[in-house]
Amino acid sequence: MRDLFAIVMLFGIYSLLSAGFFVSMDAVDVALTEAAVGAGITTVLMLGTLALTARTEKRKGHGPLLPLLVVIVTGAALIYATLDMPYFADPDAPAHQHVAPRYIQESGTEIGIPNIVTSVLASYRGFDTLGEVVVIFAAGLGVLILLGVAGDRRHDASPSTMQHHLVLRVITKSLIPLILLYALYIQFHGDYGPGGGFQAGVIFAAAFILYSIIYGLNSAERIISPAVLRFLMAAGVLIFSGTGVAALLLGGNYLDYDFLAHDPVHGQHVGILLVEFGVGVTVTAVMISVFFNFSGRSNARQETGKQ
Amino acid sequence: MTTVLGLYNYWVVIFLMMVGFYIVIAHGNMVKKVVGLNIFQTSVFILYISVGKVRDGAAPILDDTVTVYSNPLPHVLILTAIVVGVATTALALALIVRIRESYGSIEEEDIHRQDESL
Amino acid sequence: MITANLPALQVVIPLLAAPLSLVLRRPGLAWLFTLLISIITLFVSLELLRQVLSGGVISYAMGGWEPPWGIEYRVDTVNAFVLLIVSIIGAVVMLSAGESVAREVPEDKQPLFYTAYLLCLTGLLGIAITGDAFNLFVFLEISSLSSYIMISLGQDRRSLTAAFQYLIMGTIGATFILIGVGLLYMMTGTLNMHDLSQRLPAIMETRTVHSAFAFLTVGISIKLALFPLHLWLPNAYTYAPSVATAFLAATATKVAVYVLLRFVFTVFGVEFAFEMMPLGEILMLLALLAIFSGSTVAIFQDNIKRMMAYSSVAQIGYMILGISFATVTGLTAGILHLFNHAMMKGALFLALGCIVYRIGGNVRLDDFRGLGKTMPWTMAAVVAGGLSLIGVPLTVGFVSKWYLVLAALEQGWWPIAVMVLVGSLLAVVYIWKLVEAAYFQAPKEGASGAEAPLSLLIPTWLLIGASVYFGIDTDLTVSVAQIAAQSLLEVRP
Numbered sequence: 001m002r003d004l005f006a007i008v009m010l011f012g013i014y015s016l017l018s019a020g021f022f023v024s025m026d027a028v029d030v031a032l033t034e035a036a037v038g039a040g041i042t043t044v045l046m047l048g049t050l051a052l053t054a055r056t057e058k059r060k061g062h063g064p065l066l067p068l069l070v071v072i073v074t075g076a077a078l079i080y081a082t083l084d085m086p087y088f089a090d091p092d093a094p095a096h097q098h099v100a101p102r103y104i105q106e107s108g109t110e111i112g113i114p115n116i117v118t119s120v121l122a123s124y125r126g127f128d129t130l131g132e133v134v135v136i137f138a139a140g141l142g143v144l145i146l147l148g149v150a151g152d153r154r155h156d157a158s159p160s161t162m163q164h165h166l167v168l169r170v171i172t173k174s175l176i177p178l179i180l181l182y183a184l185y186i187q188f189h190g191d192y193g194p195g196g197g198f199q200a201g202v203i204f205a206a207a208f209i210l211y212s213i214i215y216g217l218n219s220a221e222r223i224i225s226p227a228v229l230r231f232l233m234a235a236g237v238l239i240f241s242g243t244g245v246a247a248l249l250l251g252g253n254y255l256d257y258d259f260l261a262h263d264p265v266h267g268q269h270v271g272i273l274l275v276e277f278g279v280g281v282t283v284t285a286v287m288i289s290v291f292f293n294f295s296g297r298s299n300a301r302q303e304t305g306k307q
Numbered sequence: 308m309t310t311v312l313g314l315y316n317y318w319v320v321i322f323l324m325m326v327g328f329y330i331v332i333a334h335g336n337m338v339k340k341v342v343g344l345n346i347f348q349t350s351v352f353i354l355y356i357s358v359g360k361v362r363d364g365a366a367p368i369l370d371d372t373v374t375v376y377s378n379p380l381p382h383v384l385i386l387t388a389i390v391v392g393v394a395t396t397a398l399a400l401a402l403i404v405r406i407r408e409s410y411g412s413i414e415e416e417d418i419h420r421q422d423e424s425l
Numbered sequence: 426m427i428t429a430n431l432p433a434l435q436v437v438i439p440l441l442a443a444p445l446s447l448v449l450r451r452p453g454l455a456w457l458f459t460l461l462i463s464i465i466t467l468f469v470s471l472e473l474l475r476q477v478l479s480g481g482v483i484s485y486a487m488g489g490w491e492p493p494w495g496i497e498y499r500v501d502t503v504n505a506f507v508l509l510i511v512s513i514i515g516a517v518v519m520l521s522a523g524e525s526v527a528r529e530v531p532e533d534k535q536p537l538f539y540t541a542y543l544l545c546l547t548g549l550l551g552i553a554i555t556g557d558a559f560n561l562f563v564f565l566e567i568s569s570l571s572s573y574i575m576i577s578l579g580q581d582r583r584s585l586t587a588a589f590q591y592l593i594m595g596t597i598g599a600t601f602i603l604i605g606v607g608l609l610y611m612m613t614g615t616l617n618m619h620d621l622s623q624r625l626p627a628i629m630e631t632r633t634v635h636s637a638f639a640f641l642t643v644g645i646s647i648k649l650a651l652f653p654l655h656l657w658l659p660n661a662y663t664y665a666p667s668v669a670t671a672f673l674a675a676t677a678t679k680v681a682v683y684v685l686l687r688f689v690f691t692v693f694g695v696e697f698a699f700e701m702m703p704l705g706e707i708l709m710l711l712a713l714l715a716i717f718s719g720s721t722v723a724i725f726q727d728n729i730k731r732m733m734a735y736s737s738v739a740q741i742g743y744m745i746l747g748i749s750f751a752t753v754t755g756l757t758a759g760i761l762h763l764f765n766h767a768m769m770k771g772a773l774f775l776a777l778g779c780i781v782y783r784i785g786g787n788v789r790l791d792d793f794r795g796l797g798k799t800m801p802w803t804m805a806a807v808v809a810g811g812l813s814l815i816g817v818p819l820t821v822g823f824v825s826k827w828y829l830v831l832a833a834l835e836q837g838w839w840p841i842a843v844m845v846l847v848g849s850l851l852a853v854v855y856i857w858k859l860v861e862a863a864y865f866q867a868p869k870e871g872a873s874g875a876e877a878p879l880s881l882l883i884p885t886w887l888l889i890g891a892s893v894y895f896g897i898d899t900d901l902t903v904s905v906a907q908i909a910a911q912s913l914l915e916v917r918p
Contacts, residue, residue: 014761033665044825063587077636077639077640078604080632080635081632081633081635081636081637082613082633082635083632084631084632084633084634085611085612086611087634093611094611094613094614095610095611095612095614096614096615097613098614098615099493099494099612099616101617102494103494122494122724124488124489124490124494125488125495125496126487126488126558127487127488127496128496128557128559128560128563130440131427131551131560131563131567132563134440134443134544134547134567135563135566135570136569136745137443137444137544137545138541138571138574139570139571141447141540141544141571141574142541142571142573142574142577143535143538144537145534145538145577145578146574146577148814149879159576165478204700210723222890229623230447231447231448233444234444234445234448237440237443238441238445240442241437241440241441242441242453244433244437244507245437245441246432252489253430253433253485253486253487253488253489254430254433254434254437254487254488255487255488255489256488256489257488257489258489261883293532303876
């Protein structure tokens with residue numbers, strides 16, 4: 001298979017199928033994230049890369065013997081590992097004892113929100129989530145450094161817009177508000193159902209990306225400029241880590257939300273709200289920024305190509 | 308026989324993992340490598356989510372009608388891992404775009420040839 | 426309140442600083458800010474080490490949730506030492522960054538470089554201080570991503586391919602570590618490293634645990650560039666900006682060695698790793714191969730940064746050799762070399778940074794001709810660092826090699842001791858090449874002939890000074906390393 005476009009599309013399908021699989025495994029939050037992030041963003045970025053590079057692969061020269069060997073050894077090691085593993089879906093498996101039961105049994109009283117995954121993500125293991133936001137921030141920074149085109153990009157018209165398609169314009173204009181609303185719902189309903197900052201951030205960004213695809217990069221950048229995006233990228237991380245500092249100043253450990261309000265459960269709610277909001281802001285900003293950088297590179301290339 | 312039935316789902320996932328891993332190390336085209344890396348990682352995620360499943364369990368959202376829940380901890384870990392994965396992919400793809408601009412190709416052999424001629 | 430929360434602050438300060446630095450548009454301001462933060466971080470590390478040495482292990486619960494339900498930061502002698510190494514290098518290298526980065530990185534990208542630097546610092550510190558296996562993975566990725574970014578800012582276009590190659594290999598390594606951690610969780614139900622060490626003995630015999638061990642060690646070995654998984658290192662160090670090379674060469678692989686120590690000795694335990702699994706033999710073999718192949722290949726390099734990169738591969742071999750003995754002396758040698766190599770290589774790459782500053786681009790052996798006269802201070806630093814690499818007495822390099830040989834002789838392994846000495850002889854060859862070109866040959870025509878600016882020389886000489894001082898007065902470093910080694914071997918109840 002040498003057509004890279006086909007490969008990327010197949011990968012998108014694989015991603016979507018795994019999201020479906022996650023739902024059947026009761027991992028609804030993960031499914032939402034995989035669908036949005038894995039199938040959505042990754043596929044978009046890969047297509048963007050293909051647009052900027054090449055569509056087919058060249059014939060490869062070296063033989064597959066050594067890689068095949070490595071893969072067989074690794075696969076064998078994994079299969080060897082499975083022989084002593086607990087059986088699939090066994091409720092007495094060690095993985096379900098010891099640490100997990102407390103989350104299931106106590107999170108209702110200690111934190112007071114129904115979505116246990118959000119409780120663990122934003123509170124019990126909140127520091128991991130802070131690390132995750134920093135990772136996204138790093139990726140945004142990296143793409144900014146690698147693909148950011150310096151200087152004035154206010155050309156008269158972006159070469160690639162689809163404004164002239166009436167149908168696309170109409171549908172886009174009606175869809176975008178709905179997408180934004182849905183994103184806000186996911187953001188704030190994440191305590192009660194699947195959702196939360198990451199998924200909401202990606203969906204929110206999707207609205208802007210859609211606008212950018214149809215109306216062109218310049219119009220999109222006039223709505224939300226790269227400088228604003230840079231600020232928002234940083235702001236989300238600062239909101240999250242700042243909440244932790246607030247907890248410190250109020251007498252608790254870092255990220256101990258109990259201290260954020262007069263009563264611990266309230267404090268947990270406040271903390272989770274703030275923290276998820278920070279996540280949403282950074283994720284949105286990074287996703288939009290990354291997309292803008294990829295598009296901008298394509299535009300810049302076409303501009304210089306014309307000259 | 309029960310061994311196989313109890314473990315077959317793990318083996319299927321391991322096979323998928325190895326497909327992804329093979330693509331990363333055997334192919335010279337950089338985009339393909341990134342795709343392979345993603346398949347590898349996504350399969351690892353599938354492995355861990357299937358570990359979290361509890362028979363007759365429900366999604367871990369507190370509800371009075373439910374008695375048995377599936378394990379929420381793997382979900383949290385994999386959520387984080389998915390996001391880390393996409394961050395890495397975005398960076399990798401940006402690098403590929405720049406490499407293409409500098410070298411005119413995204414095939415490893417071409418690049419090696421160009422570098423050796425220096 | 427500050428002292429009680431010191432473990433959290435160690436990571437939180439650079440973590441907060443990174444997005445803040447994005448606001449600073451002027452390179453000079455960004456540099457000063459980063460310098461300030463790295464110095465504050467250094468003081469925190471010093472204080473943490475002091476606390477641990479007097480008070481024992483520090484345990485800090487993130488978010489107020491007690492482990493293993495919450496994430497724990499756990500500081501003992503081993504990682505307090507590593508934290509100190511990372512922050513010393515972080516601060517000293519940053520001193521030189523103002524001028525060096527201004528020369529090597531395009532102006533509009535300079536402030537962003539400092540943000541990436543802060544992120545890398547955050548990541549490395551986070552890896553060293555955490556007591557949670559999954560948290561380790563997350564911060565590993567933070568430090569890795571920011572390293573890829575810093576490397577890609579090099580002037581040569583090969584920095585891009587170097588960054589990409591490192592990204593692919595590094596991500597495979599990280600995914601292996603993730604697989605290993607996941608397998609451990611599957612069998613024990615916990616992610617906390619201390620907790621794992623309590624629960625693993627009961628299931629030591631299972632194939633899953635053996636497999637987890639294999640995946641973890643292979644994944645970590647990719648990150649620490651153990652032969653033959655070191656392929657990403659030479660290109661990454663050669664084509665990155667000098668500040669990035671100096672920082673990464675002196676810290677990233679050391680932290681990876683620490684992760685190996687933590688998993689092998691604390692989580693799995695000596696009996697499992699060395700008696701049930703053949704880790705000692707495999708590590709020893711690979712370490713010796715690293716020492717010989719690294720040193721030999723270094724001799725034939727024309728690009729000096731690349732020569733030093735291969736030298737690093739060899740030096741990592743020395744560290745792993747000490748660890749493979751699994752005795753107090755061996756571990757002391759390995760841990761000691763973490764510190765000593767950071768000083769030596771940090772100094773050498775900063776000195777190379779001085780040369781790049783004046784000459785620009787890739788420094789070849791040719792460019793070294795006559796450098797003894799045109800850049801006397803820089804060249805003297807290179808010689809001092811080189812002597813340390815060889816292991817001449819009165820330098821830190823000697824101290825580590827001394828303990829290594831001692832450890833080998835303790836076990837009665839004469840051949841190993843001899844091989845360590847042969848490795849030193851190989852180092853003499855490539856260092857001599859540099860010395861000969863610099864002092865015994867005339868400069869090329871058209872070569873610019875000025876010494877490097879003070880802002881680059883001072884940090885270089887700070888590290889050279891450290892490598893001489895700690896080579897003469899070894900009490901502090903050796904005692905800390907010894908305490909650390911003992912704690913690693915005695916942790917098993």
